[in-house]
Amino acid sequence: MREKILWVGLTFLGLYMILPWIISRVFGWGIHRKGSKLKQVALTFDDGPDPNYTPKLLDLLNQYNIKATFFVLGSKAERNPDLIRRIHQEGHQIGIHNYTHKSNWLMTPRKVRKDHVDRSADIVERITGVRPTYYRPPWGILNLGDFLLRRQYSIVLWSLMARDWNAKAAKQKLKKLLLTRVTDGSVILLHDSGDTFGADEEAPHYMLEALKETLAEWDHSFEFVRVDQMFPETKKAVPAAGELGFIRRLMLSAWLLWERCFVRLFHIVPVSEEDSLLQLRCREYYGSPIKLNDGVIISKGDRIAELHFNNDLLVQLTSQSKSSVHLAIQMIRRTEAMLPRILYLLQNDPQYKDVKGLYGISLIHRGTSQLGFTVIDLPKGMFSFATQYYLKFMMYVLHPQGRDRLRTKNELLVPKIIAISTRELENRYIA
Structure with a gap:
C-alpha cells in the first residue's frame, strides 16, 4: 500500500497540475x-x-x-x-x-x-x-x-x-x-x-x-x-444522474490507466479469473505489529497477501449502487464468496507459501468483522493522512455522484486496516 501511496502522490501531482493545463490550454475546456x-x-x-x-x-x-x-x-x-x-x-x-x-x-x-x-x-x-x-x-x-x-x-x-x-x-x-x-x-x-x-x-x-x-x-x-x-454568462446545465462530465471522464480514464500500470508493475493478480474483483500481492509486512482477534500477531518481516480491488469492476459497482451502504454490502458479499478461493490459494499455490494472513486498507470496512477480519485504526501520521485522501479521491472519481457520496454516511469513509490470519481462514472457510 505504501508503494501505491507514493505512486498516487506522483500521479496526483500530475493530475493536479498537468491535467488542468492540458484540459484548459490544449482542449480549451472549462x-x-x-x-x-x-x-x-x-x-x-x-x-x-x-x-x-x-x-x-x-x-x-x-x-x-x-x-x-x-x-x-x-x-x-x-x-x-x-x-x-x-x-x-x-x-x-x-x-x-x-x-x-x-x-x-x-x-x-x-x-x-x-x-x-x-x-x-x-x-x-x-x-x-x-x-x-x-x-x-x-x-x-x-x-x-x-x-x-x-x-x-x-x-x-x-x-x-x-x-x-x-x-x-x-x-x-x-x-x-x-x-x-x-x-x-x-x-x-x-x-x-x-x-x-x-x-x-x-x-x-x-x-x-x-x-x-x-x-x-x-x-x-x-x-x-x-x-x-x-463571453456572456449562461446558466450551466446540471448533468443527469449517472452521467459523468468531460472532466470526470478524463480523470476516470487517467485513473484507470494508472491503476493498470500499477497492477502490472507490482505483479498484482486476480484471485479468480471468473470473478476478478479481488486481487492479491504477496509481500513482506513492514508496518507496526498487528494483533489479530485470534491472537496471531503479524510483525515486520512476515509474509502477507495484500488485498486490492479491481477498480475497473469497482467502476461498474459504484455506478450501480444506490448509496455507500449499498456499495459496501455488495463488496462484502463478493468478498465473502471469494474467501474460500483465497484459502485454497494460500494452501496450494507455492507463491503463497508461509503467508501469515490477508491484509488490506479500505474505506469500506463495516461488516468485515463478521467475515473474521480484525478491523484496526491506521496509526496517525502522514501515511494515514495520505491514505484517507487517496481513497476518498478514488471514491470521488469512480462514482458519478462521488461528491454526494462523500457527504453521506461519512462515518463509513474513514480508512482502516482489515486483516485476517491464515489460521482464522482455515477455521472459517475450509474449502
Whole structure:
C-alpha cells in the first residue's frame, strides 16, 4: 500500500497540475480564451490596479472610448479603492486575479477559492457594489479543483499573450505584435503593473506607449468589448444522474490507466479469473505489529497477501449502487464468496507459501468483522493522512455522484486496516 501511496502522490501531482493545463490550454475546456464574433476584440489588463500606470491607462482608453477588462489583485484593490471605483464608474469590467499574485499550483482548491478568489470578489463588491464573476488565475495556471470555481465564476484566459511584462519586448516588439497578430475574437493579455514576480517595473510604461500608437493605427478596425460582452454568462446545465462530465471522464480514464500500470508493475493478480474483483500481492509486512482477534500477531518481516480491488469492476459497482451502504454490502458479499478461493490459494499455490494472513486498507470496512477480519485504526501520521485522501479521491472519481457520496454516511469513509490470519481462514472457510 505504501508503494501505491507514493505512486498516487506522483500521479496526483500530475493530475493536479498537468491535467488542468492540458484540459484548459490544449482542449480549451472549462475556460474562455477567444471570441467568435467578427471584428470583436477584448483588451484585458492584469496585476493592477497600480497608482502610477492604471490612471494613465484609463485616460488612454477614455480618449478612444474603449471599454476593457481589468483582472485585479485583491490586495491592490484593497489599497487603492479610488482606482477601483474609477475603473467601475468609467464602464470597464473588473475581474479577479487572486488576492496576491501566487500560483494556484502552490495552494489547495479551498485556499484558492476562499483566501483569494472569494476574498478579492468581496473587496471589489464592497467598493463598487457589484460582485465580479469573471476570473483569471495568475500565469493562467489552474489546479484540478479550480474547475469547481465555474459554479460561480467564468474563467477567462487569452488568445494573444503580448509578453509586455518584459520591458525590452514591450519597447521593441509590442506594437508590431499587436498590429500583426490581433484577429477577430482576440483576447489580448496586457499588464498595467510591473511589480509582480518576473516582471520589469518599468514595462507598463512601454506598454502604454506601444498601445497608444497601435490604437491610433487601428482606427475603427475593431470593436473593443469587455469579456462579459464577448463571453456572456449562461446558466450551466446540471448533468443527469449517472452521467459523468468531460472532466470526470478524463480523470476516470487517467485513473484507470494508472491503476493498470500499477497492477502490472507490482505483479498484482486476480484471485479468480471468473470473478476478478479481488486481487492479491504477496509481500513482506513492514508496518507496526498487528494483533489479530485470534491472537496471531503479524510483525515486520512476515509474509502477507495484500488485498486490492479491481477498480475497473469497482467502476461498474459504484455506478450501480444506490448509496455507500449499498456499495459496501455488495463488496462484502463478493468478498465473502471469494474467501474460500483465497484459502485454497494460500494452501496450494507455492507463491503463497508461509503467508501469515490477508491484509488490506479500505474505506469500506463495516461488516468485515463478521467475515473474521480484525478491523484496526491506521496509526496517525502522514501515511494515514495520505491514505484517507487517496481513497476518498478514488471514491470521488469512480462514482458519478462521488461528491454526494462523500457527504453521506461519512462515518463509513474513514480508512482502516482489515486483516485476517491464515489460521482464522482455515477455521472459517475450509474449502
